[in-house]
Amino acid sequence: MGQKPRRWVLAVAAAALIASPLGAAALESDACLDCHGDAEAVGEELAIDPSAFDHTAHGEMGCSACHASVTGEHPDDGLAPTKAGCKDCHPDVADECAATGHAGNVACGDCHNPHAAHSSREVSGNDMNRTCSACHGDNEMTAAHGSWLPQADLHLEMLPCVTCHTASEDYVITLYISKPAVREGAGYTIFELADYEGLAKLAKGGDIGSLIDTNGDDFVSLAELRAFSVAPRTRTLRLKGMLMPEVVTHNLRILDNRRDCTFCHASGPEAMQTSFVALPRPDGTTYDRMRVEKGAILDALNGTPDFYMMGATRNASLNILGLLILAGGLVLPVGHGALRFLTRKNRR
Numbered sequence: 001m002g003q004k005p006r007r008w009v010l011a012v013a014a015a016a017l018i019a020s021p022l023g024a025a026a027l028e029s030d031a032c033l034d035c036h037g038d039a040e041a042v043g044e045e046l047a048i049d050p051s052a053f054d055h056t057a058h059g060e061m062g063c064s065a066c067h068a069s070v071t072g073e074h075p076d077d078g079l080a081p082t083k084a085g086c087k088d089c090h091p092d093v094a095d096e097c098a099a100t101g102h103a104g105n106v107a108c109g110d111c112h113n114p115h116a117a118h119s120s121r122e123v124s125g126n127d128m129n130r131t132c133s134a135c136h137g138d139n140e141m142t143a144a145h146g147s148w149l150p151q152a153d154l155h156l157e158m159l160p161c162v163t164c165h166t167a168s169e170d171y172v173i174t175l176y177i178s179k180p181a182v183r184e185g186a187g188y189t190i191f192e193l194a195d196y197e198g199l200a201k202l203a204k205g206g207d208i209g210s211l212i213d214t215n216g217d218d219f220v221s222l223a224e225l226r227a228f229s230v231a232p233r234t235r236t237l238r239l240k241g242m243l244m245p246e247v248v249t250h251n252l253r254i255l256d257n258r259r260d261c262t263f264c265h266a267s268g269p270e271a272m273q274t275s276f277v278a279l280p281r282p283d284g285t286t287y288d289r290m291r292v293e294k295g296a297i298l299d300a301l302n303g304t305p306d307f308y309m310m311g312a313t314r315n316a317s318l319n320i321l322g323l324l325i326l327a328g329g330l331v332l333p334v335g336h337g338a339l340r341f342l343t344r345k346n347r348r
Helices: 003-019 024-036 057-061 091-098 125-133 138-146 152-158 196-202 222-230 316-342
Strands: 171-181 190-193 238-245 275-280 287-292
Touching: 125 171, 138 152, 152 238, 171 287, 190 238, 196 275, 222 238
Parallel strands: 171 275
Antiparallel strands: 171 190, 171 238, 275 287
């Protein structure tokens, strides 16, 4: 009896799809998720998380865009739903993959869940790496990179694999809010990415963005970053920065400058000037980005005091102080030498 209303809704959705294409995709998807959003109704294999699917590009297109054979009589019609191939909509990506070592070893669905397909701007670098490590073990990759990369384990933790294993040339620093975590056997404080629920508690039910964007203008200034690090309710949190590609390619080509330390460890590259704070969404898997004032990553004291990148992070005040110390150290020997030169006749 419980399934009859669901089938009736699906039939109405199918009729709406034919009669009015505009807006029908959302209605149709809601009808599909009425069953497929319930693992008990359809089983774990066919279950879809509505919170992860609704705001994806695939969710906006509607279920029938990929499953065109589904009718208003589904599932009683006995027809197996057709599935669109990824190449039907993404031929360029498919061609890129076909020229890599992934071809013949993995399918698109092995790395990408079509019902939770998000852009690289919406997912964390940690989640990206978890996808890669499903096939490429952490220990194996640490050993492979350690043959030429100093502190390979630290680099692999702080960088998404696609930062180097992609031909993307447009990069930014994404800052993720991290919280202290208790991990058995660890003799030091471990930090993990903070989730929406934890930040919502700190925000006391308000917008979690207010924890760092105190004036609510959807822009994080250097002053707000500094306040975030010292404010009583957020001072236990940290900012984990990751160098992220704005557009991820699938050709896995490693550009020559990826093996150049100055690609990251220098203050000149544009990537070091542009940064965002990533705020977790209620769905628990994706993020919204908020732009940060230019140059925040370079300023160790007034920008991101909990994020330091050797060779890139600087502080103007400390630079001036260092120059004054050097100048002061030169006064005595230079002054002494000049005085001896000026009084050389008297000394004779």
